[in-house]
Amino acid sequence: MPRSSLRRGGTRWRLLPAIALAWAVAILPTAGEARDTVPAVRHTVVMDGTQYEPATLTVKRGETVVWINKDPFPHTATAPGVFDSHSIAAGKSWKYKARRAGEFPYVCTLHPTMKGMLRVE
Template identity: 45%
Template sequence: MKHILLSILIAAGVFTMAAPAAESSKTHTILIKGFQFQPERLEVAVGDIVIWKNEDIVPHTATAKKGFDSKNLDRGQSWKYVAKQMGAFNYICTFHPSMKAVLVVK
């Protein structure tokens, strides 16, 4: 009987610890519009979701040398990324390298 009770308490404890993490995860959207990333600097927390959406008529990418690469995004396409790695990630569009932005993951 003692053993069963202990198991229930452990299970309950794990559940309460896991719940807040899932609730605090946010989704951020970066628009690619007029050959610009909007916003050009975005700060997110580890575990947050970042979505890049191409609203231009030409294809773009969101590419960080170390970190992530959306690959080709055609008009209207979007790409979802879960920010799991901490750091400041400078990224560009590989088709238009003058398009620069930074994603800061804290």
């Protein structure tokens, strides 16, 4: 009798991580929403097939843009005088925090046909 109740107590302890996980999953979407109100938004531009996707991106000041190179060769995201990723190797990424408002056309210095536009409001 005491032994079986001990075992039952042990089972409850083993359930604790599962309960903690369920609780975390339940509150995480709320935490995500709270984070959106803070200016820590992140946008993604994928470099694939020697193109930027999306080619034109509009963000708000203070938001971050991440370029992800999915091509098997390097690219850059270069807006002369504003930002320059330099060479982003295959499979790598580079991020830029958009502090300046404006329209910034950018290119890949390695593939001049590769053009993008970053609008910062």
